[in-house]
Every structure is written in structure tokens, then in C-alpha cells.
Amino acid sequence: MQTDEVNLKKRAESAVEKKAAFGEDIELEKFEEGSRVSRPIEDLQTLDEESKRTLLQVGVVPSEEGRSGSLLVLDNAVSHSSLKDKNVELMSTQKALEKYEWLKDYSWKLVSVDTDKYTAKTYLENADGYFIRVPAGKKSSLPVQTCLLLGRDKVFQTVHNIVIVEEGASLDIITGCTAKKGVKEGLHLGISEMYVKKGATLNFTMIHNWAEQIGVRPRTVIKVEEGGTYVSNYICLKPVRSVQTYPTVKLEGEGAVTRLNTIAIAHPGSELDLGSRAIFNAPGTKAELISRTITIGGRIVARGEMIGNAKGAKGHLECKGLVLTDKGSQLAIPILEANVDDVELTHEAAVGKIAKDQVEYLMARGLTEDEAVGMIVRGFLDVGIRGIPEELKTEIENTITQTAFGM
Amino acid sequence: MLKIEDLTVEVNGKLLLHDVNLEVKRGYTNVLFGPNGAGKSALMRTIMGFSEYRVVKGRILFNRTDITGLPVDERARLGLGIMMQRPPDMSGIKLKDLVKVLSKGTNPETLAKNLDMKRFMDRDVNVGFSGGEIKRSELLQLAAQNPSLYLLDEPESGVDLVSIEQVGMTIKGLLEEGLNCPGESCEKGKSALIITHTGQILDYVNADRGYILCNGTVMCSGNPLKMLEEIKSRGYEECIKCRLMK
Numbered sequence: 256m257q258t259d260e261v262n263l264k265k266r267a268e269s270a271v272e273k274k275a276a277f278g279e280d281i282e283l284e285k286f287e288e289g290s291r292v293s294r295p296i297e298d299l300q301t302l303d304e305e306s307k308r309t310l311l312q313v314g315v316v317p318s319e320e321g322r323s324g325s326l327l328v329l330d331n332a333v334s335h336s337s338l339k340d341k342n343v344e345l346m347s348t349q350k351a352l353e354k355y356e357w358l359k360d361y362s363w364k365l366v367s368v369d370t371d372k373y374t375a376k377t378y379l380e381n382a383d384g385y386f387i388r389v390p391a392g393k394k395s396s397l398p399v400q401t402c403l404l405l406g407r408d409k410v411f412q413t414v415h416n417i418v419i420v421e422e423g424a425s426l427d428i429i430t431g432c433t434a435k436k437g438v439k440e441g442l443h444l445g446i447s448e449m450y451v452k453k454g455a456t457l458n459f460t461m462i463h464n465w466a467e468q469i470g471v472r473p474r475t476v477i478k479v480e481e482g483g484t485y486v487s488n489y490i491c492l493k494p495v496r497s498v499q500t501y502p503t504v505k506l507e508g509e510g511a512v513t514r515l516n517t518i519a520i521a522h523p524g525s526e527l528d529l530g531s532r533a534i535f536n537a538p539g540t541k542a543e544l545i546s547r548t549i550t551i552g553g554r555i556v557a558r559g560e561m562i563g564n565a566k567g568a569k570g571h572l573e574c575k576g577l578v579l580t581d582k583g584s585q586l587a588i589p590i591l592e593a594n595v596d597d598v599e600l601t602h603e604a605a606v607g608k609i610a611k612d613q614v615e616y617l618m619a620r621g622l623t624e625d626e627a628v629g630m631i632v633r634g635f636l637d638v639g640i641r642g643i644p645e646e647l648k649t650e651i652e653n654t655i656t657q658t659a660f661g662m
Numbered sequence: 663m664l665k666i667e668d669l670t671v672e673v674n675g676k677l678l679l680h681d682v683n684l685e686v687k688r689g690y691t692n693v694l695f696g697p698n699g700a701g702k703s704a705l706m707r708t709i710m711g712f713s714e715y716r717v718v719k720g721r722i723l724f725n726r727t728d729i730t731g732l733p734v735d736e737r738a739r740l741g742l743g744i745m746m747q748r749p750p751d752m753s754g755i756k757l758k759d760l761v762k763v764l765s766k767g768t769n770p771e772t773l774a775k776n777l778d779m780k781r782f783m784d785r786d787v788n789v790g791f792s793g794g795e796i797k798r799s800e801l802l803q804l805a806a807q808n809p810s811l812y813l814l815d816e817p818e819s820g821v822d823l824v825s826i827e828q829v830g831m832t833i834k835g836l837l838e839e840g841l842n843c844p845g846e847s848c849e850k851g852k853s854a855l856i857i858t859h860t861g862q863i864l865d866y867v868n869a870d871r872g873y874i875l876c877n878g879t880v881m882c883s884g885n886p887l888k889m890l891e892e893i894k895s896r897g898y899e900e901c902i903k904c905r906l907m908k
Contacts, residue, residue, distance in 0.1 A: 612750045615712055618735035619744050620764055620807055627735075630763070634754025634786075 259359070263368050267378040270369035277556070278499025278528045281470045283376055286442045289330030289410035291383075296335040299325060305436050313431025313462040314651075315402040322429075323397040326385045328414055329406045333383050342393035343426070344386070348415050351386035358386075361417055365448040365476035365505075373444045373472040382413035382446070389424035389455075398427035398460075403445060405434040405469065411442040418447070420455040420483075427458040433465065440468040447475040451483040453508060460488040462651070465495040467524060473500045481508025481537070487515045488640050489529070490651055494522040501530035501558060506540035506568075517546040518639035521553025521583060530558030535568035535598070542570040547639035549632060550576070550583025560590040563598035572602035577609060577635060579628075629656075663688045663853045664709070664811055668720035671708050678704045679878045682720070686811065689851030691837060691867055693858055693886045696875035697898045702857045703747060705875065706813045709855070710744045711737045724811070743809025745800040747816050752787035757799060760787055765806035777802050777832060793820025794829070801832050812836065812854040818862045830866030837867060861890040874901050 274280050296302065299310065299317040307317045319325050323340030326333065326347070333347035344351075352358050368378040385401045405412055420426045434441060443465070451457045457477075465471060479485045485504055504513045515531040533542035546557045559572040576585035585606040593600060609631055617627035633655050640651060664686040671679040679701045686692045696702045708715040709722060711734040721730045729737055752760070757779070761770040774780045777798045788796060797817060804812065817833060818826055837852045856863055864887065872886030874893075881901045892900070 610750065611713070613752060615734050616746070616750050616752065617760075618733070619710055619712070619738055619746075620760070620803060621735060621738035622763065623735050624733075626763075630755060630760075631752070634752065636754070638754040 263363060263378065267368040267375040270375035271372055271379070273369065273371050273375065275371040275373060275472065275499065277501065277530075277558075278472070279470075279497050279526060281442060281472070281497070283372065283411065283442070286409055286411035286440075288380070289405070289407060289412045291331045293329045293332035293334040296327065296329075299327065299335060309404075309433055309435060309464075310402055310431060313402065313433045313464045314429045314460065315400050315431040319400075321397055322400045323395045324399045325401070326399075327402045327404060328384060328412070329404050330410055330412055331380070331383065333385075340395050340397065342389060343395045343399060344388040344390075345399055346386055348382075348384040348386045348417055351417070358417065361419060361448065361450060362415075363448070365450075365478055366446050366474050370474060374446060374474050377413040377415055377444050377446050377474075380413040382415040382444075384414040384416040384446070386417050387426065387428065388419040389421060389426045391421040391452075392423045393421075394425040395427060398429045400429045400431070403430065403432045403443065405438050405441045405443060405465075408438050409440050411444065414443070414445040416445070416447040418449040418457065418459075420449075420451050420457045422452045423454045424452075425456040428460065430459070430461045432461065432463050432471070434469060438469075439466055441466070442470045443472070445471075445473040445475075447473065449475070449477040449485070451477065451479045451485050451511075453480045454482045455480070456484045456486075458486045461490070463489075463491040463495065463498065464493045465498075467494045468496045470496050471498040471500070473502070475500070475502035477502065477504045477513070479504060479506050479508065479511040479513060482510045483508060483512070485513045487513075487531075489515070489517045489519075490640065491519040491527065491529075492655065493520075495525050495527070497526040497528075499528040501532060503532040503534065504542065505534045505536060506542065507536050509537045510539045511537060512541045514543045515545070516639050516641075517548070517557075518636045519548045519555065521548065521550040521555045523552030523582065525553035527553065528556040528558070530560065532560040532562070533570055534562045534564065535570065536564050538565045539567040540565065541568070544570070544572045545639055546574045547636050548574075548576045548585065549579060549636070550585055551579050552582045554584045554586075556586045556588065558588045558590075559602065561592065561600045563593040563600050564595065566595055566597040568598045568600070570600045572600070574602070574604040575635070576606040577632070578607060579609070579632075663690075663725060664855065665723040666709070666720070667723070669705075669708070669717065669722065670719035671704060672716045672718050673704065673714050677878065678715075679708065681879055682875075684873055684880055684883075686853050686855050687848065688853055689847030689849070690870040691854040691856065692871045692873065693856050693864070693869045694873050694875055695858065695861075695889060695893055700875045701878045702875050703815055706744065706815050706855065706857060710734060710742055710813060738807070738809070741810035742813065743804045743807050743811065744813040745797070745804055745815055745817060747819065749788050749796065749800065751789045753789055755787050756784055757787050757802070758783035761802060761806045764803055770806065773802055773805050777805075778828065794822055794825040797821055797829050798825070798832075801829065801836070805832075805836060810852055812852060812856075814854060814856045814863075816857050816859060818858065818860060826862060827866075830863055833863070834866045861894075864890065874898070876902055
């Protein structure tokens, strides 16, 4: 075990200068380390009104109503953790690593420490985060909510999350990533390693709501075993300096299924480099990668990659991007790779403006041009998040309405 | 109610309609006949105001107001409503939500029930709809919109024999809505301009006047049922000959 750690440390140290494959290179030195200690928050409802609103906007309910548990990471400290559902385990990653000797077999096993300087930094910082586990055959009745909150200006946050859904178990997670009002600049580095075991299901919904000068570099890898299902909804509708992410789902067991939905809006000055990748390593695995993005002045790179390494793999990749102003740009990069026969991978990509015939169709019913465009935009994004929990959908639809109509 | 004077229309520099004259009075249902490619749909879409159709000459009057330069949404709000033959797929927009936006006061569920469209309320508008489903969805939207002039582009095309009765009766109902007797129609009745190929729709609605459109212009007008008989027995060739002789 000791040698393991020495090795990891060596690898991480060798990668501290390693630039990421994609996205603007962020100077880590520009930011101070976010505080590792914070006054524990017993009850999220005791937060000030402004902070509660901030949480609500990313699907995190301060009253914890309709949630089976909550965990809040403020800067670099886990400052709140509470649990109502006995079918779920929820605690900070550091606590979990102390409690369970075996957890080291899951930590830094999917995400390599030397992927780039961000993973290296997160490892070397010995980052905390959330650990969620559902024992075999159990089911969380309500979603677990986690919140990664930047509380101070000009700091970096490093987070390491581990999620394990054991055989036949099922879990819904809502993660809201956001910054307190007044935080203008910052950096969020988030490592997530998720294990979906045989016949298990994980629904993961992540809402990003940062600020105009915040850099975001999540690094996520998910392993899905036989007959398991992993569904992800990623939503990023508000201004942010730069997000670069490329979550990778490894379908390792026969019949494993995944669906990754991404909806995003790039505001002026935002650079969103959003990818999703599925690797079909077992027979009969399936994936659907759907991305719906809109630029109203920012730059979007929508990447998608499917690598078929096993027979009977079937996947579809859909990148659709709307350009609503002259200043924004959309770049769709779909990649399909088949390394055996009997693999069926397809893609559909389209970027451009809203179809005029659609706008006029609604206008012929009496809607103004703005109303027609708003309805089409909402519908466009809505397709990207079909199948997410109903109550969350209402929250997201409200955000879409605010954003789409506040353009 | 609707008066078209010397209308000449281009699409992408190509002349589609020329010197069209046509009128629909309040409470009247007029029918537009004509062979494929004659310009019937183009005329209807020009009346509605779709931006592709550029009026190079003439004008369109609606309730004595010149609407030739008005955008499509303003025409809709004045009381024009169109049933399109091939409406675009509206991915992400549920029929339920669109009808709700359109219907000011009327209950979308009741409208949908009458048109047997309840099953379709959660579907995306026009996406994967069959010919008959498109017609019923268009009628449902029109019913919610409640225009005073209906522009119906081939309401019977692509509809099976069972559905045609439903479509025909719905149109009849919409046109006669709120009328106690035919005598009231010229004061408060709805008007319609209907494009028909087969004339089947005339089994359900009482048409007052017929127009024949060939080669981008109106050839003649008259009693719609007689015209239909004539067209059925002799085709449009005779119309063109007849016009030439004039």
C-alpha cells in the first residue's frame, strides 16, 4: 500500500506542469488555496437568504425536502453532511478512506493522477469531497444532493468524489456546483470516480452555475458493469469563464447501458469545451450521447467520442448547436471508432441558426418573433434532458426560461 | 374581408404568381382549384405573409386594411389563420404546450378531445405525425387560435376515408361556430379560403364561390360545385384553352 502511494505521488509530481489535452491552460499559481477548515453548518436552512437562493438555483434544496441526504463542500472543506435514508451511505471522501480500508482500491483507480496538471494538483492537495455508496440491492428513495460551493474570491477548490452503487442497487444524485455571490474569480477542479456494479443504476444530474471569471476542470470516469445503467444530465446555462470536461463511461460488462445528456448556453466571454465519451468494452453494450448547446456570444466545442471494442455494441451520438448571434461560435467534433465487426455507431451533428420555417410557423399562430424563438430554444434544450426527475425538470425549465428570455 | 388585387409574387427571384385578383367576403367560404404547381399554396402562404414570398406588385387587403407589408405574426393577430400542408417538425415543443399558449381561455383538453387528439398532446408537434394526424393537429391549433379567416391548404390530402369525415366535420364546425342560422353568416360568420384537389371537402362545407388557378394566375371564378364537375370531366386543359380564347 505504501509503495502504491509513493508511486501515485511520483506520478502526480511528474504531471504538475502537464497541460490538459483540451481547453485554455489555467495558471494554478494565480489562485490561493481555498480554506480547508470551515465552521460546520448543522442545518442548510440557517444559511443567509442569498446563499440559499444560490443553492436552489443549482437544484440543491436547503430544507432538504425531497432529498435523502445532503453534503456541502465549501471551498476545500466539507462543511455539511446529513443523511435521512438508511439505504445510503454519505460522508466526506477523507472520512470514508479512514473508515474503509478497501476504499483505496477505488480511489484514483478510474482517473489517473497524471492525466494533467489538474488531476495532479487535486491528488497532491489530498482533496476531500463526497463519498456515496448504496449497498447491494438497496435503493435510495429520494435523490442525494451534493453542493460544491466556492465561497471566497480568487481561490481554487479541489474536490475528489467517489460513488459506488453496488450490485442491483439504485441511486439518484443531484450535484450543484456554484459560487457565492461576490465571488468573481476562481478555479474548480473536481475528480469524480463512479462505479456502477452489476445490474445497478445511477442517475447523475449536475448543474453548473458559476460566475464570469471562474475556470472549471472536472475529470470524471464511470465504470459500468454487466447490466448496469448510468445516466448523466449535465446542465450549464449561466456565464462562466471556461469549462473543459470530457467525462468517460467505460462499459465493462455485458449489456451495460449509458446515456449522457448535455445542455449548455455559452454567454459572451464563456468558453465551453464539453465532451462525452463512451467506451464499449463488453458485448451488447449501448450508449447514447446527446448534446444540445446554444451560443449567445461565447464559444462552444461539443465533443463526442464512441469507441467500439466489443461485438454488438450500439451507440448514437447527437451534437446539435444553435448560434443565436453573430459573435458566438459552435464547433462540433464527433468521433466514432470501431475496432471489431458487428458494431453499430452513428452520429448526427448540426450547427447553425434556428430554422426560419419553424419561427414563422409559430408566428403564423400569432406568437411574436421573440416568443417563437423562446419557445423553440426551450424545446431545443428540453430534448437534451428528457427523462430526468420531474421535480428537477421544473427547476431546470425555470432556469431555461430565465436564461433564454434574458438574452 | 379579404381582397387581393393584381398580386404578383416572386420566390428567390422566380415568378410564381402574377396579376391575381380574388375576394373572400365575410362569412363566405371560397374554394381554390388548380393543377399541381399552379401556385395555390404559394398564394395562400403569401396571404399569410411568409417572408420567402416577395410581393412585387399588387396588394392584399384584410378588412379594408392593406396588410401587404405586415409580418406574419401581425397578420395572425388580425385574424388570419393557416392550415399548412407540410408544416415543419417542431422538435421539443409539445402539442399540449403550443395549444395552451394559443388558446386564450378555451380549454385545450376539450379541444383535443373533440378532435381525438388527446393521445398526441405529449408528442412533439408534427414529429412523426401521419398525414391525418398533421391535419388534426393543425385544426386543433387553429381552433385554439380562433381566426376570422381560415386559409386551409388541402385539408383532405393524405387523410384516410375515416378521418376525412372527422376533418370535414371539424372544419364545418369551426366555420359555423356561434351562428344560429345561415343568415347571420355575412355579419358575424367566419370566412375561409380552401385549396382542394379532389373537392372531397365540399361534401362537408358549403362553398360559396370557386376560383381556378393555373400558371400562376386566376383563370376564372364561379359556382364551385359546377366548376368541380367541369374539372372532373374535362380537366384543367379546357380552362387554359378557355382563357386563351378570351
